[in-house]
Amino acid sequence: MEEKKHLLEQLHDIQDADKEHHLSTKKVVELSEKHGYSPAKVYGVETFYTMYSTKPRGKHIIRICENQSCHMANAKNMIHHLEKKLETHVGGTTEDGLFTLELSSCLGMCSVSPAMMIDDVPYGNLTEDRIDEIINSYKEGK
Amino acid sequence: MAKISSLEELRKIRNDAKESMKTRSGNAKVRVFASMGTVGIAGGAREALKAMIDELEKRNFHDVEIVEGGSMGLDKEEPIIRIERDGFETTYGKVTPDMARQIVAQHIINGQMISEWVIARNEK
């Protein structure tokens, strides 16, 4: 069996390589033409899965867990704090284009809840101070 | 790792690899207690221990667990090394690097204690 990447991975690759971490219509059509997919089908796939974005996003994607264990550990307050610190709502991007804030399903880090991931890096045991520390370190180009 | 071409080869690789994991498995044939109190270290316990490990590697003997402890209280006999093997605890005193190597060859690997250096021996 040849190791051709399947569609979901191809979309991940395009999105990860994109400066604004999203799937533009142009790129989707390009991909479809290259592999003989129907653009409508690809569009149907990318809008089904929550990790793909058709809207441009920031340099770093923050995914904060809102599910059961984190909910019981006060994730709501952490989410509000993040919204305040970043001056944007969930789903939005900061003015300087550095962060997009998204909610996530369970990240599997329940013992260190509340937890979040920034890109591929996990952060647990969140407090308001720890969040400030983490965000500041990214702003300083850590 | 090179291609494993048969079940027998896999078993051999396993047996070799198992040896190097004895420290984690808790069922080594020989247990070595090295007294690492301040007096022991001052008297050269680390050098003796290093020599022991070096000799074990040279002779490719891995069925051994090495535990450090604090001083056993017998300051004048330091450096002290205790060997647990075959149901006996044998304590050696004033161990030098050369003595350590001989203890490996004779006692740890071949099960024969070196009486003139033993300061205590009892059944475990």
Add this chain to the structure above:
Amino acid sequence: MKIYRIHALICAGGQCISAGGNDFEAALRVEIEKHGLEDEVQIVETGCMGACEMGPMMVVYPEGTLYINLQPENAKEIVEEHFLKGRKVQRFMWQKEDGHFPTLNEVPFFALQTKIVLRNCGIINPENIDEYIAYDGYTGLGKAVGEMTPQEVVKEIEDSGLRGRGGAGFPTGLKWKLTAQAQGDQKYVVCNADEGDPGAYMDRSVLEGDPHTLIEGMAIAGYAVGANQGFIYCRAEYPLAIKRLQKAIQQAKMAGLLGKNILGTDFSFQLSIRIGAGAFVCGEETALLSSIEGKRGEPRKKPPYPATSGLFGLPTLINNVETFANIPVIVSKGSSFFNAIGKEGCRGTKVFSLAGHVNTTGLIEVPLGISMKEIIYDIGGGIPGGKVFKGALIGGPSGGVIPSSQLDVPIDYEHLNTLGAIMGSGGLIVMDESSCMVDIAKFFLQFTVDESCGKCTPCREGTRQMYEILDRITQGEGVPGDIEKLESLGKVIQDTSLCGLGQSAPNPVLSSIRWFRDEYLAHIEKKECPAGVCTMKKTTTTKEEPRRGRKKAST
């Protein structure tokens, strides 16, 4: 071969890393180098050790000394006192209430477990195939392809009594038999690593801590059912797991344990990873197969079952990570070894992720048939702060609640069903008196509403209706008849939804109504939340669009 007198095992599971594990390890390496101990101390990064709240953690062998909650500044003292002088540093060690500092094997949380699936997690370096082999890795595969026929392998799995660990508990041996008997030259083996249940991370720990056990289990399955190609479908939210899997597959290939003519036999097996993209419903097997095919992850009608018509319409064996992780042990040690654990009808062990209001949270593996009381009190150490146990949620958003009156019930598939709960993937969330059952039920339902794929009406519309009723109740706007409405709606959704997601979506609501009806009545009749959680007043909620069910096209 090099001898290290000290093996310092540092937990490199996702949660320990997120709590600063890498920083501690870096500091430890600096101190070891400073004191010239690089030739005497081997640092081993292992998979999840299980007691995730205690991280970052380190176990020092040969004694099994257990250090917890480590900070980088602790490294200096540990190296100078313990590694150099043999004096354990008690203030960083796990201490029991009686003042004793136990070794790893003496801590009840670890000592009371029976590890098969997690046998190597926290003990070996998952990125080193030699260590996996040292602990009998790939001997199961070797025995299967070298000394058994495919039929004999299937029989061994049947005799073991292993049941699917993903949630449904379908007899694994039967599934293998059906796939082996299916007509077709091309068959597939697929692993469901799309662990999406909130509160569940057992699969992630196996993937990160012992990826080879999955590879070996899938290869054995391929041999047994006649498949030469396997796929691991892993959720994209687990990047470390994906990275470790990729490395492990690479190592297995180089060692000739994957690929053509494995161990010199005629059997060939290729393994690839397929990554998800954030859709809980893809944990349902037919939706997962659609996703691998590059489509929207929408479930299909069953029958036909994947065993006869699965990936690309071909016979496919699909099992969960934990199920596969049991296979190498069953084959190498024999079905009678596995059979001796657990009880009639539910053999073997189950991994649970213990979370919520309990003293020691983390990952545990216990024989099936153990009681909830033993799990929560003996292993988990009871409820913190002297609070009272209220209920334990088992099975995530598809599961139900076990109240205190049922704490002695054995945890097995059948007993849980009679209580209105399911085993699920093993997520176990303990709640004390400060939790509100209505709020929890609403919370789980919100999750299901979000994750519904939208294909069938009962799930897409029905769960939303149930959610709106619960929302009203928690805002003090419940009316008599609401409970009955929830019950009848729930029954319809259970009976008529297309797939398991919809069929089990009402479970948390129906289960909490069954055991905590009074709490619902207090919300509705007295406009009170006994636990003090629900605001009981109308809040203007900005209604978010559900993630999938009726998502509008973005501009």
